[in-house]
Amino acid sequence: MLLKVYNSLTRKKEVFVPLNPPYVGIYVCGPTVSGESHLGHTRPYITFDVLFRYLTYLGYKVRYVRNITDAGHFEEEGREAEDKISTKATLEKLEPMELVQKYTNLFHWAMSQLNNLAPSIEPTATGHIVEQIEMIKKIIADGYAYESNGSVYFDVEKYNTDYSAKNQPYGILSGRVLEDQVESTRALDNQAEKHNKSDFALWKNAPPEHIMRWQSPWGEGFPGWHIECSAMSSKYLGDEFDIHGGGMDLQFPHHECEIAQSTVCNHKMPARFWMHNNMITINGKKMGKSYNNVIKLTELFSGNHPLLTQAYAPSTVRFFILQSQYRSQLDFGNEGLQASEKGLRRMMEAFEWLMAQNNIGSSEPTDDSLNEKVVKLVAEFDEFMNDDINTAKVIANIFELVPIINSIKDKHIAVHALSTDTVALLKKQLQHYIIDILGLQGSKSNHNNKLEGVLQLLINIRKEAKGRKDFVTSDKIRNELLALGVQLKDEKDGEISYTID
Secondary structure (H helix, E strand, O other): OOOEEEEOOOOEEEEOOOOEOOEEEEEEOOOEOOOOOEHHHHHHHHHHHHHHHHHHHOOOEEEEEEOEEOOOOOOOOOOOOOOHHHHHHHHHOOOHHHHHHHHHHHHHHHHHHOOOOOOOEOOEOHHHHHHHHHHHHHHHHOOOEEEEOOEEEEOHHHHHHHHHOOOOOOOOOOOOOHHHHHHHOOOOOOHHHOOOOOOEEEEEEOOOOOOOOEOOOOOOEEEOHHHHHHHHHHHHHOOOEEEEEEEHHHHHHHHHHHHHHHHHHHOOOOEEEEEEEOOEEEOOEEOOHHHOOOOEHHHHHHOOOOOOOOOOOHHHHHHHHHOOOOOOOEEEOHHHHHHHHHHHHHHHHHHHHHHOOOOOOEOOOOOHHHHHHHHHHHHHHHHHHHEOOOHHHHHHHHHHHHHHHHHHHOOOOOOOOOEHHHHHHHHHHHHHHHHHHOOOOOHHHHHHHHHHHHHHHHHHHHHHHHHOOOHHHHHHHHHHHHHOOEEEEEOOOOOEEEEEO
16 A cells, blocks of 8 residues: 655645655644643644654654754735734843743743654754755845845845746645735835845845844845744755645745746755645634634643633543544533543553453454454554545544444453454554554653642642632742652743743
8 A cells, every 4th residue: 555645735635655765755834932731732743743753653763853943934015024023022021042942942942742752853043053054045146036135135026037937836826826925915024125025035134133143245134034944954864855834824925935036046846845734723713823822731731721611631632633633623621621521431441451352363263254344444543544644534443343342341342352463463453553653652641740730739839829829829829849759930921931850
């Protein structure tokens, strides 16, 4: 069976063949660490964690690169194109790199809670300023970018004219037509610096009050968001690599701009396969500040949000997400999460019981049809994953196996109904899929998550006590947790972090 994935570039499923087997290179756009990770971050990073795990299961040697955006992410082209890191650092009265470290640590903590594997390489934008400047110089030399008042812009119209003739127009990934984009582009500050409204910044001149700034051939400034990913992906994966991933919201303009600038600079399309997960809605609404429905991961895990009726363990959240195929829209709600919590518990209890048994199966099974059913359900795991990483169907098959396991446990089915080989196959593949590929965790891990939820509850109570100047209660919670080896630290922004000895 061959792995097929949906390629956003060609808009169809294609057989995945790596450039240099058995090696596979994957680049996934990481977080902008200007704030705490939220619910929207769970889907792309769980999706591509499972892809990473599955390709490894298939025997590939995978280099998974996921960056950290710690400068340069701004909405094109904002008032002074003030990037999100610099703006948030000013608001929180922190040094930019202090802010970056704080939210990078929180991001890593959240990824660990969700049981995502660490990427092979995690480059930062600020650690690759030299590579970005060199890339911009090459694009200027080729005539596809220009300097204006200390900023550098990519000439989208020139690129579109030249590369449309090569069947690679600007908009090849998103399907957007440049003329329509120009008509719908809103008026923004610094627009007069550009040749055309559709041009995007490769480098921005830093105004006097801008905190993060670097020397460049065009004066002191900071990089644009798009050039960062092009520079980091090409450095660690080459000018052409296998898979570029991210959420659907990044198709335009971020990935579209990456394609244009990388193609000009390296003379080839950066990635052969472009994979995008669909978005998350909350109770049928798009997640956004204007809807007041952005749920931070700490809130999700502690239940401390008005839209939540309880705390949800990270393993429950992961399971909930994997019950839908990654390209389908996913709606978060308490009912669905509660059902996932129960379903995960039932599945893990059956799995853990089965793995502990040594006396099931027979060399001469008593139920041939049951054997055939179990073997077929297990064999379909690979078939479903090879059909564009369909975790939903894999989990559905596992749930068909759970009643069989429970019936053997409850002695409604004889322990010798299945053959020894079938039982061995069942154990092996459930271990591979539940633990190694889907990355789901057992009851011990869930127990640890619940303890962390209790700790978060105590932290919230202490925070409320401090807010009403009840320092007796506040100090009591801090001191008693310290005696248990949990040290609390009051951050400058009013939040409370902790370390466990």
